[in-house]
Amino acid sequence: MKIELKKLRYVYPSGDEALKGINLEIEGTDPVAVIGQNGAGKTTVVKHFNGILRPSSGEVLINDESIEKRSTAQWSKEVGYVFQNPDDQLFLESVRKEFEFGPKQIGMTQKEIDKRVEWTADLVGLSEKLDLHPLDLTLAEKKFCTIGAVIMMDPGVLIFDEPTCGQDVQGNLRLHRIIQTLKERGKLCITISHDMKFVVENFKRIIVMCRGEVILDGRAEDVFAQVETLKKSFVAPPPITKVAQGAGFTKTVFTTEAFMEALEERMV
Ligand SMILES: Nc1ncnc2c1ncn2[C@@H]1O[C@H](COP(=O)(O)OP(=O)(O)OP(=O)(O)O)[C@@H](O)[C@H]1O
Numbered sequence: 005m006k007i008e009l010k011k012l013r014y015v016y017p018s019g020d021e022a023l024k025g026i027n028l029e030i031e032g033t034d035p036v037a038v039i040g041q042n043g044a045g046k047t048t049v050v051k052h053f054n055g056i057l058r059p060s061s062g063e064v065l066i067n068d069e070s071i072e073k074r075s076t077a078q079w080s081k082e083v084g085y086v087f088q089n090p091d092d093q094l095f096l097e098s099v100r101k102e103f104e105f106g107p108k109q110i111g112m113t114q115k116e117i118d119k120r121v122e123w124t125a126d127l128v129g130l131s132e133k134l135d136l137h138p139l140d141l142t143l144a145e146k147k148f149c150t151i152g153a154v155i156m157m158d159p160g161v162l163i164f165d166e167p168t169c170g171q172d173v174q175g176n177l178r179l180h181r182i183i184q185t186l187k188e189r190g191k192l193c194i195t196i197s198h199d200m201k202f203v204v205e206n207f208k209r210i211i212v213m214c215r216g217e218v219i220l221d222g223r224a225e226d227v228f229a230q231v232e233t234l235k236k237s238f239v240a241p242p243p244i245t246k247v248a249q250g251a252g253f254t255k256t257v258f259t260t261e262a263f264m265e266a267l268e269e270r271m272v
Pocket residue numbers: 016017018020021022040041042043044045046047048049
């Protein structure tokens with residue numbers, strides 16, 4: 005699937021100009037991260053990918069079709085958005101009902117729904133909690149419930165808004181597995197995150213936003229090498245990258261192994 009933004013501008017009813025003319029193209033299945041300081045416009049931009057927000061000016065195209073041509077409910081079959089705050093998304097009495105709601109709306113058969121519930125619950129780690137009320141889940145489990153509800157719809161694009169918030173190491177590992185599994189199944193995952201370690205471990209392409217604009221867009225190695233530009237957006241690279249940069253390494257490293265290799269190269 006292809007998402008294209010052309011001179012996208014968005015002004016909230018309050019008068020805040022959150023997006024200032026963004027041009028962007030995202031295609032393929034390589035997971036993409038969107039990063040940047042609080043208020044940079046990350047959530048506002050991704051909410052345009054399935055029409056939750058509509059441009060004040062400019063264009064959003066999904067597979068070359070204008071976003072304006074369909075309702076958000078219709079686009080949700082193609083592009084699923086997982087809300088930053090699970091309480092904005094969850095409204096039913098059980099995890100199972102949350103999983104079944106969207107597919108029922110789009111006419112999926114009960115047989116297909118049952119098969120997908122089993123697979124999805126296993127992927128997001130909620131197989132034993134399907135009959136619990138979402139209010140009885142921990143914050144991390146609620147996040148996985150919202151992710152599962154969107155996976156159930158089987159969209160081509162999945163957008164995760166801050167999925168790492170409230171997760172421990174195990175939660176981040178599960179998110180890693182979810183993103184990899186979805187990629188293997190031909191899906192495109194676009195993820196907003198403030199956790200730079202998670203970002204470099206999971207995403208090849210990184211889009212950096214600052215005050216309503218995209219200021220960097222490229223491979224993780226290239227983006228994190230732009231130290232001065234990153235400072236403008238208050239994005240700090242992962243600690244190991246910072247140490248290597250502080251030591252004057254020319255190569256951008258993200259892992260202990262890469263750090264040791266760069267160190268050895270320097271000592272030769
Ligand atoms: N509902 C709203 N009404 C008015 N202004 C808003 C609204 N939502 C966001 N904004 C403003 O739009 C700008 C971009 O906000 P947005 O939530 O998209 O940023 P963000 O990068 O996702 O931030 P965060 O990392 O804190 O979630 C900010 O200045 C914010 O205050």
